[in-house]
Amino acid sequence: IADLDFIKTLPKAELHLHIEGSLEPELMFELSRRNKIEIPFSSVEEIKAAYKFHNLQSFLDIYYQGASVLIHEQDFYDLTMAYLLRCREDNVVHTEIFFDPQTHTERGIDIGVVIRGIHSALKDAESEWGISSHLILCFLRHLSEEEAITTLKAAKPYLEFIKGVGLDSSELGHPPSKFQQVFAMAKELGLERVAHAGEEGPAEYIKEALDLLDVSRIDHGVRCVEDEALIERLIDREIPLTVCPLSNTALCVYDDMSQHPILQLLERGLCVTVNADDPAYFGGYVNRNYQALSESLGMTKKQAKKLAINSFKASYISQAQQQKWA
Numbered sequence: 001i002a003d004l005d006f007i008k009t010l011p012k013a014e015l016h017l018h019i020e021g022s023l024e025p026e027l028m029f030e031l032s033r034r035n036k037i038e039i040p041f042s043s044v045e046e047i048k049a050a051y052k053f054h055n056l057q058s059f060l061d062i063y064y065q066g067a068s069v070l071i072h073e074q075d076f077y078d079l080t081m082a083y084l085l086r087c088r089e090d091n092v093v094h095t096e097i098f099f100d101p102q103t104h105t106e107r108g109i110d111i112g113v114v115i116r117g118i119h120s121a122l123k124d125a126e127s128e129w130g131i132s133s134h135l136i137l138c139f140l141r142h143l144s145e146e147e148a149i150t151t152l153k154a155a156k157p158y159l160e161f162i163k164g165v166g167l168d169s170s171e172l173g174h175p176p177s178k179f180q181q182v183f184a185m186a187k188e189l190g191l192e193r194v195a196h197a198g199e200e201g202p203a204e205y206i207k208e209a210l211d212l213l214d215v216s217r218i219d220h221g222v223r224c225v226e227d228e229a230l231i232e233r234l235i236d237r238e239i240p241l242t243v244c245p246l247s248n249t250a251l252c253v254y255d256d257m258s259q260h261p262i263l264q265l266l267e268r269g270l271c272v273t274v275n276a277d278d279p280a281y282f283g284g285y286v287n288r289n290y291q292a293l294s295e296s297l298g299m300t301k302k303q304a305k306k307l308a309i310n311s312f313k314a315s316y317i318s319q320a321q322q323q324k325w326a
């Protein structure tokens with residue numbers, strides 16, 4: 001069995017991390033004071049007590065509310081730097097982080113403030129600790145495609161800092177097909193493409209993401225287990241799944257970690273990876289996600305090692321860079 005000490009020895013890449021979801025209650029409080037933004041909690045304990053979710057939407061409501069304390073470039077820097085410190089503790093040597101510009105631009109925050117704040121922390125972590133990174137801009141799928149296009153256009157002056165685009169927020173009722181045009185535009189701009197699919201939504205949404213958005217990676221994707229032909233396609237085409245175990249149990253995708261299919265998918269030959277999603281809300285950073293698999297599914301050292309190697313294989317770093325961590 002892979003224990004925490006062993007997990008720590010493995011260099012890892014993280015590929016599914018919403019930077020706004022790494023906002024810890026302590027920093028949320030500090031920023032609420034600093035920026036004089038009211039939050040409906042009077043203590044860190046009260047915030048933590050509110051983190052009981054029954055599905056994706058019940059989480060998203062609280063997550064968007066929490067992000068409202070982020071105003072200045074320095075706030076985005078502090079948020080990102082706090083996450084990168086956790087990467088260092090967990091031996092995460094490369095990270096590809098999501099951000100949700102529309103959560104901020106809707107409140108009147110300039111997209112440049114958001115991108116510059118996050119980017120400068122990423123650069124500092126690279127020069128100080130050698131942690132490499134990419135930034136992925138996510139469109140909120142509960143909003144219109146037109147608004148996604150406006151967001152992509154607003155990001156154009158900063159494209160040198162952006163590796164790709166993604167699709168997140170409320171999945172049910174907002175299929176990938178809704179965003180075909182904006183993903184085609186992103187491809188035209190030379191951006192990589194990923195999408196959340198098959199988290200709460202059906203396996204059909206995974207197929208749509210592949211066929212209509214031309215994604216090279218699926219975020220979550222666990223509901224592929226309902227479609228045998230799709231599983232075979234994901235294996236043949238080597239499409240990675242960025243799986244988030246503690247997220248899935250926190251949002252009741254599974255009642256208990258013992259039901260999680262990640263190791264079965266790994267054994268079948270899918271390129272599955274382990275990620276934290278929204279660590280401040282779901283009970284832990286990446287090593288705790290690995291640890292949960294050991295505790296509930298008896299993950300072996302060999303399996304843990306394979307998952308860590310997959311994380312580099314599924315990343316957007318060059319082959320040469322990958323060799324370094326193999």
Ligand code: ES4
Nearest residue numbers: 018168169196247277278
């Ligand atoms: C998210 Cl777990 C999850 N699913 C979809 N959208 C999200 N945004 C932040 N976390």
Ligand code: ZN
Nearest residue numbers: 018168196277
């Ligand atoms: Zn996610």
